Amino acid sequence: xxxxKICCIGAGYVGGPTMAVIAQKCPNIKVTVVDxxxxxxxxxxxxxLNKLPVFEPGLDSIVKEARGRNLFFSTDVDTAIDExxxxxxxxxxxxxxYGKGKGMAADLKYIELCARQIAKVAKENKIVVEKSxxxxxxxxxxxxxxxxxxxxxxxxxxxxPEFLAEGTAVQDLxxxxxVLIGGDTSEEGEQAIKALVDIYANWVPxxxxxxxxxxxxxxxxxxxxxxxxxxxxxxNAMSVICEKTGADIKEVSKAIGMDSRIGPKFLKASVGFxxxxxxxxxxxxxxxxxxxxxxxxxxxxxxxxxxxxHQKNRFSDNIVRTLYNTVSGKKIAFLGWAFKKDTxxxxxxxxxxxxxxxxxxxxxxxVYDPKVKEEQIYADMDYLNSRHSVExxxxxxxxxxxxxxCKDAHAIAVLTxxxxxxxxxxxxxxxxxxxxxxxxxxxxxxxxxxxEEIGFIYYKxxxxxxx
Ligand SMILES: NC(=O)C1=CN([C@@H]2O[C@H](COP(=O)(O)OP(=O)(O)OC[C@H]3O[C@@H](n4cnc5c(N)ncnc54)[C@H](O)[C@@H]3O)[C@@H](O)[C@H]2O)C=CC1
Ligand SMILES: O=C(O)[C@H]1O[C@H](OP(=O)(O)OP(=O)(O)OC[C@H]2O[C@@H](n3ccc(=O)[nH]c3=O)[C@H](O)[C@@H]2O)[C@H](O)[C@@H](O)[C@@H]1O
Numbered sequence: 001x002x003x004x005k006i007c008c009i010g011a012g013y014v015g016g017p018t019m020a021v022i023a024q025k026c027p028n029i030k031v032t033v034v035d036x037x038x039x040x041x042x043x044x045x046x047x048x049l050n051k052l053p054v055f056e057p058g059l060d061s062i063v064k065e066a067r068g069r070n071l072f073f074s075t076d077v078d079t080a081i082d083e084x085x086x087x088x089x090x091x092x093x094x095x096x097x098y099g100k101g102k103g104m105a106a107d108l109k110y111i112e113l114c115a116r117q118i119a120k121v122a123k124e125n126k127i128v129v130e131k132s133x134x135x136x137x138x139x140x141x142x143x144x145x146x147x148x149x150x151x152x153x154x155x156x157x158x159x160x161p162e163f164l165a166e167g168t169a170v171q172d173l174x175x176x177x178x179v180l181i182g183g184d185t186s187e188e189g190e191q192a193i194k195a196l197v198d199i200y201a202n203w204v205p206x207x208x209x210x211x212x213x214x215x216x217x218x219x220x221x222x223x224x225x226x227x228x229x230x231x232x233x234x235x236n237a238m239s240v241i242c243e244k245t246g247a248d249i250k251e252v253s254k255a256i257g258m259d260s261r262i263g264p265k266f267l268k269a270s271v272g273f274x275x276x277x278x279x280x281x282x283x284x285x286x287x288x289x290x291x292x293x294x295x296x297x298x299x300x301x302x303x304x305x306x307x308x309x310h311q312k313n314r315f316s317d318n319i320v321r322t323l324y325n326t327v328s329g330k331k332i333a334f335l336g337w338a339f340k341k342d343t344x345x346x347x348x349x350x351x352x353x354x355x356x357x358x359x360x361x362x363x364x365x366x367v368y369d370p371k372v373k374e375e376q377i378y379a380d381m382d383y384l385n386s387r388h389s390v391e392x393x394x395x396x397x398x399x400x401x402x403x404x405x406c407k408d409a410h411a412i413a414v415l416t417x418x419x420x421x422x423x424x425x426x427x428x429x430x431x432x433x434x435x436x437x438x439x440x441x442x443x444x445x446x447x448x449x450x451x452e453e454i455g456f457i458y459y460k461x462x463x464x465x466x467x
Contacts, residue, residue: 182217249462336416
């Protein structure tokens with residue numbers, strides 16, 4: 001079975017980059033990415049590639065090459081579904097904010113809507129690919145809806161979770177560690193798996209394309225994120241001990257990471273992990289474990305989240321304590337708002353919680369981020385519902401000039417590891433700050449020797465002060 005037309009429902013951080021790469025690598029396949037969010041689709045179609053809704057290094061040139069050739073962005077969901085042989089579902093699956101499983105389970109309403117829409121529109125057999133991250137056994141729910149509400153056509157459901165990380169999405173897609181495809185073990189299932197394998201095989205070596213049953217594939221995605229997040233929480237837990245004992249987390253990370261069984265990646269202590277997925281996926285895993293009565297398993301994974309919350313809170317607590325137990329009316333400059341460098345995504349960014357804690361203490365927060373827009377920062381604060389939006393705008397200011405943000409500040413907090421922060425004229429920044437001038441480096445990014453020589457009082461996550 002040769003795929004000639006692909007439809008992807010959901011033009012977000014996953015749907016957009018993933019489909020752009022498929023279109024670039026498979027010029028004979030027409031790829032249409034659809035979304036109900038019209039402004040997002042308009043942004044994907046914008047002639048100015050700086051206005052793409054997702055900032056990812058290298059993405060603009062791929063979109064430039066494929067868009068209009070075999071890559072299309074549209075709000076016409078029905079036509080794209082109707083035309084396609086293969087439909088990727090790449091919509092958001094956030095944590096539920098209501099009802100049963102509130103605050104834990106994944107909200108599958110967008111997935112269900114997609115399934116119903118596919119069932120309504122499809123007049124020919126189709127392969128439906130779960131690209132979104134889903135609780136294990138979701139494929140059976142999708143199949144149920146498709147088989148019972150459709151026009152009698154046959155559907156094959158595949159699970160093809162996405163492992164890209166934001167900021168490195170293009171590289172991750174071009175050279176994935178593996179591509180995982182889960183499908184039915186029936187003959188039709190195997191044919192569907194082969195159709196998807198054939199697409200990836202255009203650029204991914206065959207030995208990196210792994211096929212499994214659907215449930216293993218769905219569960220592997222949650223497991224991968226849980227393991228990655230667990231490493232961050234584990235190193236962050238050690239960073240607390242480092243600060244108490246005089247050890248330095250950078251040295252500890254290096255020392256343990258050289259053990260080939262542990263490996264060097266994902267051992268950077270930080271102000272806490274953010275991003276749209278780690279927290280949501282672990283909460284989902286905890287919920288699944290609880291729903292099977294596996295309370296010890298649930299508690300084990302929940303601790304990863306609790307440690308992450310602690311890391312964010314202790315960062316802001318440390319700022320307050322160090323600034324003589326009061327930050328009321330004091331200006332705190334934030335360098336960075338995105339949840340990591342090289343992305344404009346702010347979902348679950350540690351900066352949001354740290355800012356909220358400081359505003360509760362009546363601090364004045366000034367924010368600079370090279371890629372995040374002012375309205376996004378206010379939307380993030382308002383979403384917390386901690387105070388009136390007027391107050392958020394009065395207490396928190398956003399500026400596109402980092403030197404203005406730092407001017408007259410009592411302290412600087414580094415929340416995102418943007419490379420450019422290391423290129424600043426720190427002497428100049430120091431001279432324009434209140435004294436003593438404090439830096440709280442939540443990413444262990446800056447050169448502490450240089451800063452201390454200038455006169456800053458420098459605090460870095462995981463660096464003990466006892467000698
Ligand atoms: N952001 C990331 O780095 C990664 C995300 N994932 C998973 O991929 C999925 C998507 O994540 P993102 O792309 O970050 O989400 P996103 O929120 O950026 O994009 C989802 C898009 O789906 C659209 N949508 C929702 N319902 C729709 C419908 N019925 N019809 C048409 N469009 C609809 C929304 O308007 C939105 O633009 C999630 O399950 C996430 O867990 C997986 C790997 C990486
Ligand atoms: O399912 C998803 O959404 C994706 O989630 C993560 O990707 P992402 O959240 O984009 O970015 P990461 O690089 O994993 O960083 C997540 C958070 O952990 C933090 N982090 C990461 C690594 C580290 O050593 N220390 C650390 O604090 C980052 O700063 C960031 O806040 C996974 O790395 C991807 O494989 C996965 O596809």
